[in-house]
């Protein structure tokens with residue numbers, strides 16, 4: 001395995017920072033005591049990259065050096081750069097990436113604070129690029145980097161989007177993917193193919209290359225939430241893109257743990273619904289609403305059990321049902337809707353109490369709005385629905401802004 005120094009030495013263009021700077025600018029960085037000469041236009045002679053590889057990272061410290069080594073080897077002869085987009089990983093992934101980038105201009109790193117999210121990180125990396133072509137791949141070496149030159153070749157020959165597929169002939173999945181995740185992925189793939197009417201074999205792939213302009217043109221229409229950026233792109237711009245798929249073997253993660261679990265499938269369903277509604281409603285709000293609907297079922301079950309089986313009076317039965325349903329909603333939202341800001345320990349207890357309070361205030365608003373609408377439009381279900389929507393929007397706003405806010 002190469003050391004960091006060897007990686008820099010084997011750089012295809014020999015572009016250690018000092019080699020590419022005008023001699024007048026050499027050694028002037030980071031030395032405030034020395035007089036800074038005026039930079040001349042064109043003084044930096046580094047050629048712009050043709051390809052930016054965007055790598056989202058969360059706690060991938062032990063994979064970064066090896067990934068850089070492999071990219072350096074495989075992309076020799078290409079003007080390339082890699083952008084790590086790190087969500088302030090506790091293991092200091094961004095520090096390592098930036099320290100490599102301090103001497104190797106192929107390496108950039110965006111450190112995002114107070115934010116989480118795979119798709120959003122990838123979009124940010126892509127939009128930070130000036131290269132005509134961008135690729136997205138994971139840091140954990142599950143994606144086969146040796147496919148990159150071939151993907152680039154396809155783009156040079158006219159493709160807009162090249163997808164590295166696990167499911168075309170020749171593609172496969174090594175261990176590294178739990179049975180339930182595999183089932184979820186296959187089910188979601190089939191559903192996406194049906195709903196989008198696409199022939200793409202692996203619309204859930206996290207490994208693809210695209211002409212940057214194709215993203216820039218549609219950046220505002222992307223949902224940017226969740227974990228499936230390719231799905232988002234296909235929904236938003238799929239029809240206008242010339243797509244090529246290449247097969248590869250999805251390897252086992254090299255080091256560290258997966259950040260995703262079987263619940264991402266639910267997240268993905270949220271993305272699909274959001275897209276079906278033309279992207280008007282945020283994915284998170286739809287998930288919050290779906291959890292709320294499940295809470296109604298829980299409420300009715302508890303109510304009937306308390307009233308019919310335990311023979312509590314109606315007021316106590318209803319009170320028990322309300323408390324159990326609110327707790328249910330809180331726990332499921334904590335696991336699912338706000339997984340990226342999940343609360344544990346005392347913050348969980350504090351969040352639960354605040355959730356009870358928010359729901360109580362929300363229900364006052366709910367009844368108020370429903371009664372007001374009923375007063376001039378006496379259709380009970382319409383007034384009730386309007387009240388429920390107002391209550392949910394209020395609960396969602398408080399939940400997002402105060403309970404599961406990211407520090």
Ligand SMILES: Nc1nc2c(ncn2[C@@H]2O[C@H](COP(=O)(O)OP(=O)(O)O)[C@@H](O)[C@H]2O)c(=O)[nH]1
Pocket residue numbers: 055056057058059060085086087116117118121137138139140142253257258259260
């Ligand atoms: N920036 C950022 N990267 C993330 C986040 N979650 C996962 N990743 C990265 O996305 C890639 C795929 O995640 P991984 O856990 O390997 O997912 P899996 O392969 O589907 O199990 C890895 O490089 C992760 O470090 C996140 O919230 N923010």
Ligand SMILES: [Mg+2]
Pocket residue numbers: 138140142253258
């Ligand atoms: Mg992975």
